[in-house]
Amino acid sequence: MQIHRSRHARGFTVLPNAVLQDRRLSYTARGLLADLLSRPDGWREDGRHMADTSPQGRLAVAKALRELTAAGYYRVERVRRPDGTFVSESHVYDTPHTAYATAQVVPGAVLPGSGRPADGARGAHPVKDRGKEPTLPARRMAQGGRRETTPAPLSPALAEAAAVLHTVTSAEPRLRLGAAEAMTLAPLVAPWLERGLGPRDLGFALLGGLPERIHSASALLRDRLTRKLPPAVEPAAVSSRPRRYECTACARPTPYEGVCRTCAGADAAPPDAVDERARTAVRGRALVRAALSDRHPRPLAGARA
Structure with missing residues (x-):
């Protein structure tokens, strides 16, 4: 080579x-x-x-x-x-x-590394004091020795919002949430319920057009709850709508209060108009009979049929 x-x-x-x-x-x-x-x-x-x-x-x-x-x-x-x-x-x-x-590596050998031992000087590595009481939130031991953080109680409105969110997302296995995630998203569901929107509206907004792969159900729901929230209806817009009434005689809807025009006789035709319509109908029938007579003349007397 x-x-x-x-x-x-x-x-x-x-x-x-x-x-x-x-x-x-x-x-x-x-x-x-x-x-x-x-x-x-x-x-x-x-x-x-x-x-x-x-x-x-x-x-x-x-x-x-x-x-x-x-x-x-x-x-x-x-x-x-x-x-x-x-x-x-x-x-x-x-x-x-x-x-x-x-x-x-020889067993028990100390390899050189970074940092200094905890000697009490400023910037030294802290040493865990096992006798000191923990300052973390109250925790309780679950099965298997695993620690669980006790969640803070929710208000009735947020608890209802979390329950509605669980009901809506239970139909889609990819969007099922844990209790902590539902509590975190409850403040975003509460405005929907305050505006009169229920589980049906939330289902259309949260479950429609889902991607094939969902990396984070909590992030997807947070985005849709924020982005698809309908605007609040202004009170002035509600009061500006025309009020509807009913006729006191026939219960038909009317734009004003009282009796409708039909029951009041306002829509009845005057007598002259009725006579004129009758004469027009008689004259029309006479013209139709005359036209039919001219189209089919009668046979002469003495003629063979």
Whole structure:
């Protein structure tokens, strides 16, 4: 085998042969290590981004990182910031560090890490005082030793809103909520009930046109309860509607109070109009008979039929 090398002036990385020829590592792990060592100091990239930008999948990249960690080439350290938050820092080595190789750690050995012991100084790590009473909300023990937080009691209006929400969402298995989630969404259901909308209206608003995959039922319901809430009806708009009355004689709806025009005789035709309609009807019937007589003349006397 002949090796052909080029002389590079810039943009190259010098690596020891022991790293590239370490038979404990797979070729994927060695290639990933070479890629990481070629990056500048302070480079930030996680395993998911490495997998998404390479032909290997996430499982292959995760396995390669585990190999590098076991061999002492790679480690992740949690560092506490002055504000109390924690960040993860990755360290890559071109020479395996046996102190960080999980396969070669001596039992009881203390590995160097970040932070200082809790000595009472400012910024030191706090030490849990087991004799101190907890300041969290009151909790009770459930079956299996699991702790449960006792929810605060709801007002009657919010309790009714939570019950209505449970009734509506029970028809869709993907939208079934727990008691804590229903209590959280109850303040958003209460305005619907105050505006006279019931479970039928909530069902149309919450269950119609659901996506094929629902990641968070609580978030979807919160969005629809807020976005689809109908506007409140103004009292002035209700009072401006025309009032309807009924006729005191025949109970027909009328726009005014009292007797309708028919019962009052206001719609009756005058006597002259009645006589005129009668004469018109008589004259019309005479014209029809004359027209029919001319169309079918009578036979002459003495003629054979």
